[in-house]
Amino acid sequence: MIKNFLFPLLVGALMFAFVACGDKKEEAPLPEESIEDIIESVETTPEAIDTVAIVPDTVTETPKKDASKPTAPAAPADTKNKPLEGYVASLDGLVQGGTGKVSKADANAIVGRGGILVFKSGNKVYFVYNEDGSFASKRLASFASADKVGILGKAQSKGGINMFIMTHIDAM
Numbered sequence: 577m578i579k580n581f582l583f584p585l586l587v588g589a590l591m592f593a594f595v596a597c598g599d600k601k602e603e604a605p606l607p608e609e610s611i612e613d614i615i616e617s618v619e620t621t622p623e624a625i626d627t628v629a630i631v632p633d634t635v636t637e638t639p640k641k642d643a644s645k646p647t648a649p650a651a652p653a654d655t656k657n658k659p660l661e662g663y664v665a666s667l668d669g670l671v672q673g674g675t676g677k678v679s680k681a682d683a684n685a686i687v688g689r690g691g692i693l694v695f696k697s698g699n700k701v702y703f704v705y706n707e708d709g710s711f712a713s714k715r716l717a718s719f720a721s722a723d724k725v726g727i728l729g730k731a732q733s734k735g736g737i738n739m740f741i742m743t744h745i746d747a748m
Contacts, residue, residue, distance in 0.1 A: 659726030660740065661748060662697030664716045670694070670701060683720035687713045693720070695727060695740060702731065702740040712742055722747035 665676030666686055676696060678686065683693055693713040695702040704712040704727065719725045729742040 657728055659728050659744075659746075659748075660695075660697050660702075660731065661724060661726050662695050662702075663723065663725055664720040665694055665696045665701070667692040667694050667701075670696070678720050680717065680721040683717035687717045693717055695725070700738050702738045704740045704742050707741060707743055712745075715742070715745060719745060719747055724748040 663677060664683060666678045666683070667676070668686075668691060669676035669678065676694070678693075686693060691713075692703075692711075693716040695704050695716065704716060706712045706715065707729075724747070726746055726748045727740060727742050728744040729740055732739045732741070
């Protein structure tokens, strides 16, 4: 038992001794200039002349719109897209071979402990993010009890991982 205590203590003391007794390096000596020499060298330095020329930006006129053409308000991008339909699932449940479907209470418990909720549509599983880039598990948890959920946004696939940037979610 004494060996178990003394051996690490001895090794630590040896390491400290090697580090503390390292090579001493001498610092380079400072130049022996006097203050008068420094002031003299600054005073004899010629002033730099700035040769930057200011060029005015070119101004282009925007063409005026023809008043005879009626302009319709642009429709929001989400209203013309068909929502991606599926359901909220637990990633753990899917990995273990199940459907991954969870109740709202189970989904809130999963989010509370730091688990991951995903969106399953057909044979694809999507990791869902909010528009600000944050993970959308909390928003998905509120729709976990719905049999069919629709989400609007933009789907992306990188390296075989499906991601969805969600703009809107609703039970169907």
